[in-house]
Amino acid sequence: xxxxxxxxxxxxxxxxxxxxxxxxxxxxxxxxxxxxxxxxxxxxxxxxxxxxxxxxxxxxxxxxxxxxxxxxxxxxxxxxxxxxxxxxxxxxxxxxxxxxxxxxxxxxxxxxxxxxxxxxxxxxxxxxxxxxxxxxxxxxxxxxxxxxxxxxxxxxxxxxxxxxxxxxxxxxxxxxxxxxxxxxxxxxxxxxxxxxxxxxxxxxxxxxxxxxxxxxxxxxxxxxxxxxxxxxxxxxxxxxxxxxxxxxxxxxxxxxxxxxxxxxxxxxxxxxxxxxxxxxxxxxxxxxxxxxxxxxxxxxxxxxxxxxxxxxxxxxxxxxxxxxxxxxxxxxxxxx
Amino acid sequence: xxxxxxxxxxxxxxxxxxxxxxxxxxxxxxxxxxxxxxxxxxxxxxxxxxxxxxxxxxxxxxxxxxxxxxxxxxxxxxxxxxxxxxxxxxxxxxxxxxxxxxxxxxxxxxxxxxxxxxxxxxxxxxxxxxxxxxxxxxxxxxxxxxxxxxxxxxxxxxxxxxxxxxxxxxxxxxxxxxxxxxxxxxxxxxxxxxxxxxxxxxxxxxxxxxxxxxxxxxxxxxxxxxxxxxxxxxxxxxxxxxxxxxxxxxxxxxxxxxxxxxxxxxxxxxxxxxxxxxxxxxxxxxxx
Numbered sequence: 001x002x003x004x005x006x007x008x009x010x011x012x013x014x015x016x017x018x019x020x021x022x023x024x025x026x027x028x029x030x031x032x033x034x035x036x037x038x039x040x041x042x043x044x045x046x047x048x049x050x051x052x053x054x055x056x057x058x059x060x061x062x063x064x065x066x067x068x069x070x071x072x073x074x075x076x077x078x079x080x081x082x083x084x085x086x087x088x089x090x091x092x093x094x095x096x097x098x099x100x101x102x103x104x105x106x107x108x109x110x111x112x113x114x115x116x117x118x119x120x121x122x123x124x125x126x127x128x129x130x131x132x133x134x135x136x137x138x139x140x141x142x143x144x145x146x147x148x149x150x151x152x153x154x155x156x157x158x159x160x161x162x163x164x165x166x167x168x169x170x171x172x173x174x175x176x177x178x179x180x181x182x183x184x185x186x187x188x189x190x191x192x193x194x195x196x197x198x199x200x201x202x203x204x205x206x207x208x209x210x211x212x213x214x215x216x217x218x219x220x221x222x223x224x225x226x227x228x229x230x231x232x233x234x235x236x237x238x239x240x241x242x243x244x245x246x247x248x249x250x251x252x253x254x255x256x257x258x259x260x261x262x263x264x265x266x267x268x269x270x271x272x273x274x275x276x277x278x279x280x281x282x283x284x285x286x287x288x289x290x291x292x293x294x295x296x297x298x299x300x301x302x303x304x305x306x307x308x309x310x311x312x313x314x315x316x317x318x319x320x321x322x323x324x325x326x327x328x329x330x331x332x333x334x335x336x
Numbered sequence: 337x338x339x340x341x342x343x344x345x346x347x348x349x350x351x352x353x354x355x356x357x358x359x360x361x362x363x364x365x366x367x368x369x370x371x372x373x374x375x376x377x378x379x380x381x382x383x384x385x386x387x388x389x390x391x392x393x394x395x396x397x398x399x400x401x402x403x404x405x406x407x408x409x410x411x412x413x414x415x416x417x418x419x420x421x422x423x424x425x426x427x428x429x430x431x432x433x434x435x436x437x438x439x440x441x442x443x444x445x446x447x448x449x450x451x452x453x454x455x456x457x458x459x460x461x462x463x464x465x466x467x468x469x470x471x472x473x474x475x476x477x478x479x480x481x482x483x484x485x486x487x488x489x490x491x492x493x494x495x496x497x498x499x500x501x502x503x504x505x506x507x508x509x510x511x512x513x514x515x516x517x518x519x520x521x522x523x524x525x526x527x528x529x530x531x532x533x534x535x536x537x538x539x540x541x542x543x544x545x546x547x548x549x550x551x552x553x554x555x556x557x558x559x560x561x562x563x564x565x566x567x568x569x570x571x572x573x574x575x576x577x578x579x580x581x582x583x584x585x586x587x588x589x590x591x592x593x594x595x596x597x598x599x600x601x602x603x604x605x606x607x608x609x610x611x612x613x614x615x616x617x618x619x620x621x622x623x624x
Binding site: 025314 | 480595
């Protein structure tokens with residue numbers, strides 16, 4: 001508990017720094033802030049003065065920042081210049097789509113990465129090992145956006161197996177309950193709805209997860225190789241335990257520790273990669289929302305998107321840190 | 337007795353993948369450098385009579401446009417060759433612009449571990465909390481898109497890695513006896529930093545710089561794809577793909593060729609990076 005508080009306290013300067021970056025972003029954009037925020041040129045001077053007063057822009061910067069921070073704590077992220085709707089509402093509507101996509105990618109990356117990495121470690125030096133490691137290097141070097149286009153070209157356009165874009169076929173009219181399509185579609189009376197949601201999620205998930213899968217596979221392999229050399233594995237073997245039990249129970253548990261850290265680091269890549277993946281697949285999530293907002297010069301949306309993505313990333317890393325403590329008792333004592 | 341470089345070169349050459357990657361990469365660099373002489377056409381010249389002409393190995397292709405043309409009738413081979421100048425140049429510039437300040441900040445953070453160190457590291461933590469592509473988007477939102485701004489955006493994103501690495505390496509070197517000896521002999525802080533300590537921190541920095549180079553190329557291409565990077569009509573590999581999505585069905589080569597070029601460049605740099613790491617750091621070699 002004390003360790004948790006300590007970790008939370010350590011995050012305070014980082015989180016404050018992020019809010020300063022987000023606060024500064026709108027003010028650093030060249031041009032008059034009112035015109036930037038309203039998206040209008042040559043506002044009449046009276047309306048301009050009224051807006052300056054209303055938005056508190058006549059106040060000194062530190063006061064403006066504190067005001068921004070105060071609103072933030074109340075969940076007020078400002079209003080979109082284009083839709084005029086509160087940014088927080090738009091964010092809440094789109095956020096589950098990004099999380100669903102990132103989780104799908106992470107799930108595929110971890111399952112496939114662990115299996116491939118373990119197989120490569122156990123068959124070290126064979127053709128299988130070389131093949132897996134070669135694929136991992138290619139996967140790691142793959143440009144996300146091109147990989148997405150290739151898969152769309154092959155599976156959606158040429159073979160017609162998967163849909164090109166969106167989250168579920170329109171004909172199902174899925175009711176929004178949680179915002180997570182896999183859950184919402186599962187509640188739909190027709191079983192086809194859930195299947196449709198899965199098919200929509202599959203390609204974007206693979207595209208986004210490929211680089212992480214490569215990293216997890218490489219990490220699992222090297223971590224597994226190191227663990228397999230340890231004395232307690234030899235002991236387990238000498239006792240006559242079956243190989244599946246040695247690998248599945250003894251080796252895997254210890255090999256997982258560095259892998260878990262890598263997975264946490266991958267979340268940053270996933271959140272960034274989501275921007276590209278969502279753009280390619282027209283996936284209605286935070287990444288596409290931000291890119292569209294930049295094109296429309298809708299700065300409050302860009303500001304909120306960057307702030308919330310960074311906060312999500314920080315929260316995920318904290319979670320991984322805590323999970324690490326559970327898996328690895330040596331880290332639990334508090335000292336590093 | 338072999339010189340350290342010869343020893344390194346022996347180790348590097350023994351890694352077949354890294355050696356082939358070096359040859360491929362050298363070919364790409366040469367192609368980019370000599371693009372104006374190699375390219376059959378001007379990369380922005382539009383051949384209106386040949387819109388989306390297929391490459392020579394496909395039905396209807398001709399030797400006139402070996403790699404075919406894009407939707408505006410521009411020769412793809414010429415664009416790829418010239419695009420290499422932008423993409424590889426962008427990557428190199430971004431690495432240099434993050435490496436030099438990163439190393440300096442890292443050294444300062446290590447040498448002044450009590451005063452300056454914590455401040456520098458907190459700022460780096462903030463930068464690290466933003467995934468690099470998002471940080472680049474931030475910078476471009478403020479500065480606007482373009483070649484120079486893309487370089488700056490990517491360099492800022494790569495900065496924390498170099499700062500952390502340099503600081504960590506310098507902190508392990510600082511307590512060692514040769515540093516103390518040099519200090520006692522009267523070396524100033526600047527000399528201690530750059531002449532005494534820095535050369536001994538180079539191995540991880542070189543490896544990180546090579547990986548940073550490939551991720552900078554990927555990031556530049558990604559920004560170009562999003563329309564936030566190098567602006568048309570200037571050829572750049574990522575920007576070439578941004579309009580390609582509309583032609584997936586009709587002209588697959590517009591999609592496949594630029595992407596394949598990016599993959600080749602990034603893959604060869606990553607393989608070289610692996611070779612560098614193995615050759616420079618024997619400790620890591622045993623595991624892999």
